[in-house]
Amino acid sequence: MAAQLAVEVHGNGDPVLLVHGLGGTSNVFGPQVGVLSRFFQCIRPDLPGSGRSPADGPLSIAGLADAVEGVMDERGLDRVHLVGHSLGTIVCQHVAARRPNRVRSLALIGPLHAPPDAARPVIRDRVAKARAEGMVGIADAIVQAGTSADTKANRPEVAALVREILMRQDPEGYARTCEALAAAEPADVARIACPTLLVTGDEDGTAPPTAVRALHRKIAGSSLRILDRCGHWTTFERPAEVNEALVNFLFSVD
Template sequence: MTLHIIDRMAVEDEGEGDAVVCLHGLGGTSNTWTPVMQALAGYRVIRPDLPGSGRSAAAGGTLTIEKLVEAVLAVCARLNVSRAHFLGHSMGTIVCQHLAAAQPRLVRSLALFGPLIAPPETARGNIRTRAEKARNEGVRGMHEIALALVNASISADTRQRLPVPTAFVRESLTRQDPEGYARSCEALAAAPAAAVERIEAPVLLMTGDEDVVAPPQSVRAMAERLTGAKSVRTVVLPRCGHWTPVERAEDCVRELKSFLPAQR
């Protein structure tokens, strides 16, 4: 594995073959994808920590979805990636959709976990409140945010039966820089919807039956809007919350092993 620092972003780059670019969600890092890496054997896998997340420095000024898209394009340009499969989780799925709509030649396929076109209006205010808490209360605030999200965003089955994924989600959240997390919250709270009808690439949508961020009915409605996509497959995993690749890694590996080779 090679670690690149590109425009103050930490980017992991490993393997050979067709490129796969993996974009984590709010409170995530490149490690969001570690549980499904076995599905990506035989590919060149590029996993950035998006600006303000994980090991990457916070972007100056206001962070927006548009800036995240620009950051990903800069990574692709620097690493000579002209065409790639894109994996996204949560907020990362929004970035993927904007990329696919605006840069169809770049995006070979989309595999989106816990996908949403944009947060509903009721959620935007809550996300902004979370940003204020992280910014004003620092590490203590992030601790409280992590505890609340572990209870709300992963399934009851995961919390009760799977201590390692539960600890993974908590650790991913508590280790975020409070200011970087606050800016990421603000980017998500202001996220515009992509022109999803313009997406041409094949799309895999995966969510959990207990995902409160990307509930099954919303994901199915999203699938209906992907009218220009070459193909659309929707998968709802039982006893699973929002952290799909972490909570149900084996199911996600199985679906990716079926989906990605078909797009070569």
């Protein structure tokens, strides 16, 4: 699967593999790559079914985790720092739990352990909507619900960027990714032994601080940071704060 993926690589140094979420692409980490690539090798794929990477058949969290490991294998990387956003954090947790010897550290931005039961029917509804109507209505709803009040009022360019990324998605690839997320099972985070950072926004309705604190308590030795006036599109809404958190965290890892 990894051979079909669109992958970009920037910089040199210890490898950092960046994994985007539902409706995202590798460009979700655009604000981070310029900073991180000064010190690290940044590897950012479009996951199967997202952006420039086609979906070959049904998608699952296990299959997406396989794709991430495939990127590592193709580049000959024994160990990496994993950075995930949203659905990408679920994928990263599964990789870290099943291959602890391959993950040096884990940074989870807008993290989910798994979708709450109440959210799963909503995600499945998006599957039918994407296939029947395309991405415009979904994009508008996600911009409204997924960004903070401050972003919508004072940074309309960020809201427009989120809308553009979502509208550019292939509806079928997005629908299959929704199916993977709706069926996602939580990783066995007790097996995660690497340094772990969790970051979320105080207005993140997808990864609310209460849920992220609960995940933080389940991952031994993890640290938590909550960003002010920030929704779920964390890397766009608070890029400077995310960059600071990631650089400080990655340099703290032995």
